[in-house]
Amino acid sequence: MQEADLHDLSDDPDYAASQQQALGRSLYRSDSAKSTEMDSGGGGGSETVYVKDNVAIHPTQYASERISGRLLLVKRDSSLFMTWIPYKLSVGGTDSTGRSSNAGILEKDRKLYTIKDVPLADVHSIRRHTPTLGWQYIIVVLSSGLAFPPLYFYNGGVREFLATLKQHVFIVRSADDANVFLANDFQDPLQKSLSSLELPRVVSVANGATLHGSVGALSSVENSERRNGDMQIATSSSEYSGRNKHKLHDPARDISIQVLEKFSLVTKFARETTSHLFRENHNNDSSIHERKQLDHKPSSASTDTQKISSAPVAPDPLEFDKLPLIWGKQRQQPLDVKEWVCFLDAEGRITDSKALRKRIFYGGVEHSIRKEVWKFLLGYHPYDSTYAEREYLASVKKSEYEIIKSQWQSISPAQARRFTKFRERKGLIEKDVVRTDRSISFYDGDDNPNVAVLHDILLTYSFYNFDLGYCQGMSDLLSPIFYVMEDESESFWCFVELMERLGPNFNRDQSGMHSQLFALLKLVELLDTPLHNYFSKTECLNYFFCFRWLLIQFKREFEYEEVMRLWEVLWTHYLSEHLHLYICVAILKRYRQKIMGEEMDFDTLLKFINELSGRIRLGDILRDAEALCVCAGENGDACIPPGTPPSLPLETASLYPQQDQDDI
Amino acid sequence: MATMGNNNINAKLVLLGDMGAGKSSLVLRFVKGQFLEFQESTIGAAFFSQTLAVNDATVKFEIWDTAGQERYHSLAPMYYRGAAAAIIVYDITSTDSFARAKKWVLELQKQGNPNMVTALAGNKADLEDKRKVTAEEARAYAEENDLFFMETSAKTAINVNDIFYEIARKLPRAQPAQNPTGMVLADRQAERTRTSACCS
Numbered sequence: 001m002q003e004a005d006l007h008d009l010s011d012d013p014d015y016a017a018s019q020q021q022a023l024g025r026s027l028y029r030s031d032s033a034k035s036t037e038m039d040s041g042g043g044g045g046s047e048t049v050y051v052k053d054n055v056a057i058h059p060t061q062y063a064s065e066r067i068s069g070r071l072l073l074v075k076r077d078s079s080l081f082m083t084w085i086p087y088k089l090s091v092g093g094t095d096s097t098g099r100s101s102n103a104g105i106l107e108k109d110r111k112l113y114t115i116k117d118v119p120l121a122d123v124h125s126i127r128r129h130t131p132t133l134g135w136q137y138i139i140v141v142l143s144s145g146l147a148f149p150p151l152y153f154y155n156g157g158v159r160e161f162l163a164t165l166k167q168h169v170f171i172v173r174s175a176d177d178a179n180v181f182l183a184n185d186f187q188d189p190l191q192k193s194l195s196s197l198e199l200p201r202v203v204s205v206a207n208g209a210t211l212h213g214s215v216g217a218l219s220s221v222e223n224s225e226r227r228n229g230d231m232q233i234a235t236s237s238s239e240y241s242g243r244n245k246h247k248l249h250d251p252a253r254d255i256s257i258q259v260l261e262k263f264s265l266v267t268k269f270a271r272e273t274t275s276h277l278f279r280e281n282h283n284n285d286s287s288i289h290e291r292k293q294l295d296h297k298p299s300s301a302s303t304d305t306q307k308i309s310s311a312p313v314a315p316d317p318l319e320f321d322k323l324p325l326i327w328g329k330q331r332q333q334p335l336d337v338k339e340w341v342c343f344l345d346a347e348g349r350i351t352d353s354k355a356l357r358k359r360i361f362y363g364g365v366e367h368s369i370r371k372e373v374w375k376f377l378l379g380y381h382p383y384d385s386t387y388a389e390r391e392y393l394a395s396v397k398k399s400e401y402e403i404i405k406s407q408w409q410s411i412s413p414a415q416a417r418r419f420t421k422f423r424e425r426k427g428l429i430e431k432d433v434v435r436t437d438r439s440i441s442f443y444d445g446d447d448n449p450n451v452a453v454l455h456d457i458l459l460t461y462s463f464y465n466f467d468l469g470y471c472q473g474m475s476d477l478l479s480p481i482f483y484v485m486e487d488e489s490e491s492f493w494c495f496v497e498l499m500e501r502l503g504p505n506f507n508r509d510q511s512g513m514h515s516q517l518f519a520l521l522k523l524v525e526l527l528d529t530p531l532h533n534y535f536s537k538t539e540c541l542n543y544f545f546c547f548r549w550l551l552i553q554f555k556r557e558f559e560y561e562e563v564m565r566l567w568e569v570l571w572t573h574y575l576s577e578h579l580h581l582y583i584c585v586a587i588l589k590r591y592r593q594k595i596m597g598e599e600m601d602f603d604t605l606l607k608f609i610n611e612l613s614g615r616i617r618l619g620d621i622l623r624d625a626e627a628l629c630v631c632a633g634e635n636g637d638a639c640i641p642p643g644t645p646p647s648l649p650l651e652t653a654s655l656y657p658q659q660d661q662d663d664i
Numbered sequence: 665m666a667t668m669g670n671n672n673i674n675a676k677l678v679l680l681g682d683m684g685a686g687k688s689s690l691v692l693r694f695v696k697g698q699f700l701e702f703q704e705s706t707i708g709a710a711f712f713s714q715t716l717a718v719n720d721a722t723v724k725f726e727i728w729d730t731a732g733q734e735r736y737h738s739l740a741p742m743y744y745r746g747a748a749a750a751i752i753v754y755d756i757t758s759t760d761s762f763a764r765a766k767k768w769v770l771e772l773q774k775q776g777n778p779n780m781v782t783a784l785a786g787n788k789a790d791l792e793d794k795r796k797v798t799a800e801e802a803r804a805y806a807e808e809n810d811l812f813f814m815e816t817s818a819k820t821a822i823n824v825n826d827i828f829y830e831i832a833r834k835l836p837r838a839q840p841a842q843n844p845t846g847m848v849l850a851d852r853q854a855e856r857t858r859t860s861a862c863c864s
Binding site for chain 2: 435436472476509510604607610
């Protein structure tokens with residue numbers, strides 16, 4: 001296997017960052033002699049064989065937020081390396097099309113995506129997409145199963161890129177898919193043997209080999225085993241925390257570090273599972289269900305590390321799945337009024353909002369006090385407000401609401417005839433409110449006044465936030481709020497608060513959705529690599545099958561009462577603002593065996609996911625999600641791009657960038 | 665694409681059209697024989713399948729039902745890409761929905777598979793007293809654009825099975841089974857010959 005050289009090109013704007021990265025990587029290199037020689041060589045013997053400008057990645061999979069850069073193939077010592085470096089923001093701040101780079105993309109995000117000197121020997125396959133519509137792109141998949149985000153060739157040239165590759169490395173078109181090119185270096189026996197084992201099951205070993213591929217040539221299976229043994233040391237907990245520290249300073253993620261972290265994550269899972277079980281055991285209030293798990297868990301957990309690191313044959317990653325996933329805390333009873341008043345001081349302030357949020361996170365709220373509690377969770381009432389202040393706020397906000405509402409109420413029929421946008425917008429809302437939750441008694445029957453209130457609130461909101469307007473899905477988000485509040489003005493303001501966070505879900509460019517789908521991809525990659533690989537193989541990495549889950553916060557997936565329970569738990573932001581993403585992962589993990597076992601393709605998967613509606617057990621999923629969130633820790637945070645809903649937007653200048661289309 | 669093995673054809677079909685035109689209702693009527701007065705809006709997309717027997721062949725429709733609002737337009741190519749058939753739905757009581765249907769026709773002509781079987785469905789035909797789009801106008805437009813046209817009512821079930829059946833009949837039959845590219849269709853003459861051959 002080729003020597004991984006750590007040189008940066010002279011025109012590399014991120015030289016400093018890469019130096020730091022190189023430092024991180026060298027921790028795991030054993031034959032440092034060679035690398036030192038190369039490092040001091042000052043780039044001697046390297047030849048750039050391919051340069052392509054305006055190759056971009058879409059962090060949110062949307063062109064408007066693309067990061068443009070330069071793609072290079074560099075040959076060094078008869079090995080080929082691929083590098084993609086984003087352009088420096090300061091250099092004009094524009095890309096080829098003259099669009100200014102999105103200021104929302106922070107420098108560190110750009111670095112996050114930088115691809116540094118990846119040896120082609122580590123590349124498993126390159127999938128090309130040359131759609132008739134839109135830009136050509138490639139997806140590079142490493143032997144480890146990691147896939148880089150699509151590289152969009154804004155000026156075309158995917159064919160040329162592949163042609164250049166062909167001149168330097170051995171690539172063959174996949175027999176299964178004409179758009180997939182397998183990269184194989186048949187001079188390397190290990191690489192050869194790995195490539196002949198093209199099963200997702202061998203990913204773990206492939207990971208190990210890839211890690212050490214940069215170290216030097218591996219010539220035998222024994223060697224491979226020994227090196228896998230090395231890895232076990234590398235994944236000890238002290239290494240783990242050390243790396244984390246490193247990453248805090250440099251969010252650019254070295255591929256090998258990332259792989260190592262994933263392994264340590266698995267061991268961390270195992271460790272925490274065991275310790276948790278001990279805790280549960282001592283507390284002895286665990287359910288029968290959990291006791292049953294006790295019988296299996298410790299044994300399988302304790303063997304995990306060995307399985308990963310020393311098995312000469314590829315361990316089946318599905319093994320991990322046999323661990324019952326539930327080990328989040330036991331859910332509690334909902335917060336009742338007696339307990340609630342204890343959180344309030346004499347004047348009505350909530351003194352310990354964190355304790356309150358924690359309490360609600362683990363049990364939710366009794367319906368009778370939702371009306372009061374939700375206003376805090378949604379941010380409509382400040383936690384430190386008094387009864388008197390809240391009463392005053394309600395009256396002020398009520399008149400404010402009436403003023404906004406009067407803006408559309410005062411539009412006469414004659415005016416409306418000349419106001420297409422208003423008519424159309426009103427039409428959309430009318431079409432949707434009559435088909436929102438009509439099976440709930442609160443909204444059923446002909447001429448139900450509550451349906452009319454939904455209409456008025458949504459139309460008023462579309463005037464309050466004219467740029468965003470009305471979008472399908474909003475009525476789903478409003479319905480439970482009005483059901484709880486039973487007051488038009490209060491519901492409106494609570495909805496406004498919710499939309500402060502979820503508004504980007506409805507952006508025209510889908511940016512809010514795409515950042516969540518992208519984060520979900522990264523989280524599944526982190527928390528369930530085999531499933532990620534499966535989705536990659538079946539071209540399901542766009543995660544559109546989770547679109548409905550994310551857009552309306554699982555509103556269509558659970559019974560009405562459960563939706564309210566779930567939402568109040570999500571709104572606590574207790575463990576993470578993005579618990580909903582961990583819920584997605586938890587659900588996918590629950591059904592992964594079915595998904596992979598039945599080899600679902602995108603169509604089948606979407607149908608399957610849609611049909612899960614009403615069949616997901618909320619309590620179990622919340623506990624799974626909690627556990628996943630805790631275990632992922634800051635690695636999980638790092639998967640989620642800044643500003644991903646429901647985080648508050650990064651900048652407030654233009655919340656809803658408008659392109660004038662015939663949309664309304 | 666429609667792919668064929670023996671006399672069994674799998675055909676991907678996509679429903680496009682303005683929100684509230686009745687796309688989901690048409691599918692629900694066709695697939696489950698049901699109708700809901702207040703069919704909830706489609707978020708993202710939904711997928712259904714239903715098999716029809718046409719002569720001695722069976723056509724399994726893999727149906728993509730999409731969200732209608734303009735704002736979700738950017739997702740549509742994902743669903744119509746590779747489709748063998750499309751039903752563009754409008755609401756006969758709404759001229760706006762008919763205008764939107766025309767836009768979909770244009771888009772499919774530009775971006776879709778040139779051999780796609782495209783149907784235009786004027787839905788809510790039971791609401792005669794609220795009609796804004798005449799059948800003549802729609803039929804003339806359909807003929808100009810090489811679509812086949814039917815007025816349907818998901819509520820009364822009029823023409824619902826018929827439109828799917830008609831699509832099934834029009835699907836090209838001449839493809840070899842499991843053709844991975846699936847784009848090259850035989851000309852009509854060859855199609856007819858082979859169809860009759862397999863029916864004889």
